[in-house]
Amino acid sequence: EVQLVESGGGLVQPGGSLRLSCAASGFTFSTYAMHWVRQAPGKGLEYVSAISSNGGSTYYANSVKGRFTISRDNSKNTLYLQMGSLRTEDMAVYYCARDSSDYYLHYFDYWGQGTLVTVSS
């Protein structure tokens, strides 16, 4: 059974940093691209970042470019999102999602349960 379990969310002050993790199981992690998608409270889904299966290619939405870094450790079956210079508008539930292929231009076939990031002083 495919499982994606996010962790690392919490309360952080504006300007602070946080690292999210997404532990994957039930599939061969190293053969799938992965994504981060966020959802602000009461709002819709916003695409954040993506990484190819081997980690060689990444993509960032303009809203997080230069502040967030996506990475993966295929030996640990784990996806990461390092978030820096956090703003109040970054407050959201962050979901990791599996791409249906090894490159990040496809739909998302599995999602984690999400982890909440609160940015507040």
Added chain:
Amino acid sequence: DIQMTQSPSTLSASVGDRVTITCRASQSISSSLAWYQQKPGKAPKLLIYKASNLESGVPSRFSGSGSGTEFTLTISSLQPDDFATYYCQQYNSYSQTFGQGTKLEIK
């Protein structure tokens, strides 16, 4: 970025009704469109991919159609479990985008 516009934003319907949600893209995305269902406090769930392909395990009352810039999600006979928010997503460009969502409510 490609803008995705869903209509309506809210839809009130009854069990057994046939409902259709529309998603329009600001430019052609071929058939690179997916539909997701999200219930409160839960992660989105894939329903349809490549505009009209039903994901494994999804009931056959769900169907999708369209290509280019206009797409529809149809639920042929609403069931109590279908009341949720639905999102379309284009994956034709690296800057993938979602529609704003359609909340399907019980009438």
